[in-house]
Amino acid sequence: MGRDDFHQDWEQVSDDILSGVYEWRLQHPKATLTEIEAAIDERLARLRTKMLQDAALATPAAAWRxxxxxxxxxxxxxxxxxxxxxxxxxxxxxxxxxxxxxxxxxxxxxxxxxxxxxxx
Ligand SMILES: [Zn+2]
Known part of the structure; x- marks a missing residue:
């Protein structure tokens, strides 16, 4: 997987997160700061996991066979x-x-x- 593949994939997930937070905010106009923070963190965790997984799979240590x-x-x-x-x-x-x-x-x-x- 090259750098551009990563970029495209991560950009897609980031876009989903950005619009997801935006949508969520529209549906929860009275959310507290804590609730907003939790909603954002939950979505960022998804991107974090994806980046970690993709980056870890790309390490030379993974392909030693x-x-x-x-x-x-x-x-x-x-x-x-x-x-x-x-x-x-x-x-x-x-x-x-x-x-x-x-x-x-x-x-x-x-x-x-x-x-x-x-x-x-
Ligand atoms: Zn031995």
Whole structure:
């Protein structure tokens, strides 16, 4: 995914948020400052999750399965380069309390058979 794809995607979500807040405000003319703040935060959390997910997926650490052995993550036990064992979705919790699902390559150590998701 290139920079322009990000930009287009994020712009779309931002637009939805802006018009969403505007609509919400029209429907809640007597909302308190706290209520307005909550309505905005809830929508921003959506953009935050999307940006985090897209940006995290774009990190080189996520694509180590195509890297040559000496550039792969190493086994934390014995420092042998890991062998990729397919991608699996990994669900993480963000600060905003939303689930973030990332496709991550699972690695297995050929020497000691330890299996893990390398950090990153
Ligand atoms: Zn090992």
């Amino acid at each position: 195509d890297a040559p052995p000496d550039e792969r993550p190493r086994c934390p036990q014995c420092q042998t380069p890991l062998q990729p064992r397919g991608s699996q979705p990994r669900t993480l919790q963000t600060h905003g309390g939303r689930d973030l699902v990332l496709e991550r390559t699972y690695g297995v150590c050929p020497a000691c058979a330890a299996g893990l998701f390398p950090p990153g």
